[in-house]
Amino acid sequence: MIPAAFDYKRASSAAEAISLITQHGSDAKFLAGGHSLLPLMKLRLAQPSMLIDIGRIKDLSYIKDAGNHIVIGALTRHMDVETSKVLREHVPLLADAAGHVGDAQVRHRGTIGGSIAHADPASDLPATTLALGATYVVQGPRGQREIAATDFYKGFLESALAEDEMLIEIRVPKMQGAGWSFQKFNRRAQDWAIVGVAAWRRKDEAGVALVNMGSTPILATSVASAIANGASISDAAAMASNEADPQTDLNASTDYRKHLASVLVRRALEAASK
Amino acid sequence: MHWLPQHRQVDTRSRERDIKGRIMTITENMPTKIIGTRLLRREDPPLLTGEAKFTNDLNIPGALHLAVLRSPYAHARIVSINTAAALAIPGVVAVYAGKDLQSTWAGPMPCAWPVTPEMKNPPHFPLAIDKVCYVGDGVAAVLATNETASRDALDAIDVEYEPLKAVVDLEEALSDKTIIHEGLGTNKSYIWNLKVEATEGCVDAAFAAAKYKVKERYVQQRLLPMAMETRAVAAVPQPFGGDITLYSSTQVPHILKVMTALTLGIPEHQMRVVAPSVGGGFGSKLNVYAEELLCTALARKHNTPVRWVEERSENSQATIHGRGQIQTIELAADDSGKITAVRVRIIADMGAYLQLVTPGVPILGAFLYAGVYDIPQAYDFSCTGVFTTLTPTDAYRGAGRPEATYAIERAIEALAHSMKIDSFELRKRNFIKKEQFPYTAFSGLTYDSGDHLLAAEKAAKIADYAGIRAQQEKQNVPGATKRLGIGMTSYFEMCGLAPSRVLASLNYSAGGWEAATVRILPTNKVQVVTGTSPHGQGHETSWAMIAAEKLGISPDDIDVLHSDTAIAPLGLDTYGSRSLPVGGVAVALACDKVIDKAKRIAAHQLECAAEDLEFANGTFSVKGSPDRALPLAAIAFAAFTAHNLPDGVEPNLEAQVSYDPPNFSWPFGTHMCVVEVDTETGAVKVLKYVAVDDCGVQINPLIVEGQVHGGVIQGLAQALFEEAVYDSDGNLKTTTLAEYLVPAASDVPPITTDFTVTPSPTNQLGVKGIGEAGTIGAAPTVINAIVDALAGLGVTNMAMPASPQTVWNTINNATRGGKK
Incomplete structure (x- = not known):
């Protein structure tokens, strides 16, 4: 140690x-x-x-209402995301997902920016912000740029961040009253998800992303398309793994993960559709 | 003599309700009632505030730090070791390979339990010499002036290995295709048999005549003990004369002292072993480890203190593992379901070497495969101990007895299933009945006392067994994805290790007695010196309660000294739920002895015969003349001044007892568990857990309940969470707490504890051990509940741990009509 x-x-x-x-x-x-x-x-x-x-940079810890979206400083602790009134009102899915990260000690120390920049496909917040269509603001020697979450995750623990760049802000669109659900399946409450699902739905519009179903967080676009095309929830959920490529590890085989993903996507969409 | 159990109404529960919290004063003229109260543990304030000093907290100026380079291969020859780069690191004082220290050891590391005369035991040294036999086997030792340099040096040692084939699978190990210890010629360490037949051939005859037969195979997965405090050692030599003090996070300072002295050739009187605060053991610190020997030997060699602390992932590989058995159990039963014979075959994983009691662990369970049932002398048990290239196994909470209980309590479910009757009903038909106690078992052992039906019915009532069965009818309909199950286990535990003569018959190399000294100081304060060595059990509180009850003084006036061989030179330490029924009883006996001596002094001073005196509430008084009395305090001072003692009575009030128990203690009980299984995901949710245990008279119910809670969670962890997973090359895949799933508080259900109280007739306190009972009851209870929930889907067995994936796969195999 x-x-x-x-x-x-x-x-x-x-x-x-x-x-x-x-x-x-x-x-x-x-x-x-x-x-x-x-x-x-x-x-x-x-x-x-x-x-x-970078843990003591004071001006990178904030949650603010910026009109159509909420902006979150990269050094905002999970516990602050979880308990934020602004997020509970406008992006409840993210606040709820933050409450599933690790245990209370981890949530008091860990930061949303650290979690996203680490780009661990098994972490809860990369997939959740991906499902929500977030944009990440990064700063480097050449100034700031914005990267869509959909363009950010490049491989296992690899992101679009250059070596000399730092994630400074997460911009998340307001959910505008959409139904939502975060499903985390694990063996112990404190563990990484074996499979996790972040989902929201507003009528025929849906966003679904998967935790630990590949080398990056996975946007389940087939599911969203199926919902948009009027498919039933269970038919849409059957496509949960179309974009995924899950690994086998101590807790779950590839097949079991795919099965879990379809069950959890179905449950998430059912909850989000209520 | 109101404190003796036979003179006291045994009803700890009513006293529990009367008195909660700490008893500070004892009202005179009232019978003392310390035993049975929920006195808060005196151990807790220093532990909870961080003030307790563990071995690694000791400040030892000038100590060198030991680090051990460990083999990355499960099985390999050591071709060469180059230490030059490591030695060049600033702060590194010395680097030793196994060959360099070969002449240091007077003998190999000890195994104290040669279970058969033919048992094969490979030489085992603190550092491997020619070859390594498991991942984690010590290869080289570094001494450095600071811990960081010692770790850096490990990275700089260059070892060339010639890898050999790993032997991971037990059945493959038995084939001897790859022999691990070439000198032994086989991977079999021993075969140990226990065949008890009323008439020759009656086991086979019973199976031939049986109306019902079951044959089941169970796997007891390897477990990591995972004590909260990893191991730590510090050896401190005295500058002159050769004395050395060994501090270790151990359960067994006394055994460690003898074994270290023997292994290193140190005169025993020059060895002192101290166990400071010890953060849990669960059997994993009932051992003599390489690092204890390395620190002691190198401290002597360098004539300077040497210390070592284990890292967590090191603890996963270099500290013993538990369980590791493949069990086959067969039951024969007549048309009423009465069990007529039991046949058991065990393959037990020894790991790479035999540690202190490795081969004896499955033997401790050998007597319990008939469980709580009244079976005739038709019992056929055989265990084969086999070497693998994995971390050595050894005692882990319950040690052999959880495995045995699991097998019989799962097999009786299978028997009930084959008879299409309720398993509770089948248990009732086979229970040893209350009036049969003391009960001489098939094995010749005597079960001291019990009432299995009472405990089982109490558990059934609390768990609402009938209600759950009714709810199941409604809930577990075809297509249901949330299925309800209830499982039970009735257990008997052989603990309180142990009558020395019985240990002799099992070829164990030591006795099973325990020592206690009670010393009444001149001012009537008391020192209790015990040979037990607590590491979480609360002996300081409980032993003070026993002495307080006996001596009629407040527990606050009693200090309990332990775990330092200079202060408590005699003892056999803490394991096998032995501390209370052996060590605690020794404390009571020493109190009796000191009271006897005080009585002689009191009689002298009161000018009466000792027989005319009675002792109550800390006062000697003449029977029938309560005015003629002397308090113990007066006698204590009189014994100290020695001005006026009767002839032949020595000064001071002190008595020592070495107590060898006449029998094991036999706690028992019934556990029940209600689960809901999500058949879509395989997730198991424990809705309710009920433990009804009987450990006889309870000294402190608060501590008893704590032991049951911890034990149940540990058993539940085996059922649902924990497994030491190896790959086919013998690499442990679960070395950190991210992979090895020790449940946290948020992962365990509420546990309802309740008790029946059936005093043990074999000791004056009426007590039985409770340290391992929860662990023994929980694993089969949880698995029985899961199998019960899925019975309608054709599931008849469930591997441990019942992870969601395992449950899901098992359901799929059953519903596809696959093999069970």
Whole structure:
């Protein structure tokens, strides 16, 4: 449980963080809540030579109503997302999903930006923001740019973020009263999902994304199309894995995961349709 | 003599309701009532505030840090070890390979339980010498001035291995295709038989004549004990004279002292072993480990303290595992369902080496495959111990007895299924009846006391067995996706290890006695010295309660000393639910002995015969003349000043007892569990869990309930969550708590605990052990409930752990008409 030696710098602003990472290059890593990176370092599976601590950048923790969408600072803790009145009112699916992340200790330390930037397909918030059609704002030496969630996830723990870029904000459209459901299937409450489903529905319009059903969070576009074309919920749910490519691991085989995805998508759409 | 159970109405529940919380004072002229109260544990404030000192909390200036390089291969020859780069790291003091330390060991690591004279036991040293036999086997040891350097050095040691074939599967191991210890010529360690027949051939005859027969195969998956505190060791040599103190997170400081002295050739009187606060063991710290020997040997070699703390993923591989058996059980029954014979075949996974009691664990269960049932002398048990290239197994909470109980309590369900009758009814037809106790079992062992029907009916009432059965009729209709099930287990546990003569007959190398000293200080404060070594059980509270009841003083005036061989030199430590029925009884006996001595002094001072005195509420008084009395406090001071003692009575009030129990203790009970199974996902939800246990007289019901809660959760964890998963190359895939699924509070159901009280007639306190009972009851109860829920779908068995995927696959196989 003792990581390999590393240097440590604390950034007080996003600009400073980017300048530090530009300076130190690919051996440097951003440290936010530390709940993904530090366990890997303790097992010596990750050995960055430099940690740039962005955890104390004060102006990146916020949840604000910006008209058609809600903007969330990347360093906002899961617990703040879970309990935000603004999100409970306008994006209840995201607030609910944040309440399913890890356990209470994790939710007090972990951040929404850290979770998304880590791009773990088994994490709850990447898939949830994907289902909601979120946009991520990133900042780099060349300034800010926006990346749609649909363009962000490139592979297992790989995102569209350049090495010298930092995720600073998540923009989520308001749900406008859509029905919704977050289904997380796991063996222990604190675990990553074996399969998870984030879904919303407004009449014939639906958004469904899957947790841990491939190397990235998966947008289940076939399901949404089927709903748009008037399919029944169970017929649509049968297509849950069309875009997915789940792995076999200790908890679930590929086939079992696909089966679970169809059951959970059906349940999520039923709940979202009430 | 009001405190003796035979003179006291045994009804702990009414006292529970009367007195809650801490008893601070004992009102004079009132009978003392400490035993049976819910005194808060005195251990808790330091534990809950972080003040308790565990081995790794000890501040030992100048200590070198040990780190152990472990084999990444399950089976390989060590070709070469290059330590140059590691030695060059600043702070690294020394690096040793197994060969470098070979001459340090006076003998191999100890196995104290050669279950048969022919048992094969490969030499096992703290560091492997020529080959490694499991992932985690020690290969090299680093000493460094700081922990970080010691870990960095591990990465810098270059070992060349010649990989050999891993042996993971038990049945394949038995084939001897790949022999792990070439010198033994086989992977079989032993075959141990227990065949008891009233007349020769009666087992076969019973099966031939049986109206009903079942033959079932169960797998007891390997489990990781996962104590909250990983192991930690510190060896501190004295600068002169050769004395050495070994601090270890151990359950067994006394056994460890003897074994370390023998293995390292240290004169025993120069060894002191201390177990500071110990954060759980569950049997995994009932051992003598490589790191304890390495720290002690290297501390002597370098004449400087050496310390080591285990990492969590290291704990998963270098600390013993539990369970690991394939069981085949056959029952024969007559037309009424009465069991007429039991046949059992076990393959037990020893792992790569025999640790302290590895081979004996399945043997501890050998006597319990008839469970709580009245069977004739027609019992045929055989266990084959086999080596694999996996972490050694050893005692884990229940040790052999949960496995046995699981097999009989699952098999009786199968028997009921074949007879198409309710399994509760079948159990009733076979229970040993209350009036049959003390009951001489087929094995010749005597079950001290019991009332299985009472416990079972109480559990059925609390769980609403009849109501659940009625609800099932409505709910488990064809096509239902949420199916209800109820399962039960009635168990008998052989614990309170153990009568020394019985241990001798099992070839165990030590006795089963326990020692206690009671010392009344001049000011009437008391020291109780015990040979038990608590690591979560609350002995300080319970032993003080026993002595308080006996001596008529407040528990607050009693200190309990333990777990340091310099303070408590005699003892056999804590395991096998032995502490109370052996160690606690020893405390009571030592109190009796000290009271006897005090009585002689009191008689002298009151000028009467000792026989004319009675002792109650801490006061000696002349029978019939209560005015002529002396409090124990006065006698304590008189014994200290020694001014006026009767002839032949030595100064001071102190008595020591070594107590060898005449019998095991036999707690029993019935557990019931209600589950709902989601057949679409395979998820199992435990709706209700009821445990009705009987451990005889309860010293402290609060502690008893805590033991049952923890035990039930551990058994439930085996049923639903936990498994040490290996791949075919012998790599453990569940080394961290992300993969090894220890349930958290949010994952376990509410547990209703209740009790019946059937005092043990074999000890004066009437007590039986309760440390392992919950674990024994829970796993078969949960699995029985799941199988019951799915019975309508054709499911007849369920592998452990019943993960959602396993449940879903089992349902699919059953509904497709596949094999069970």
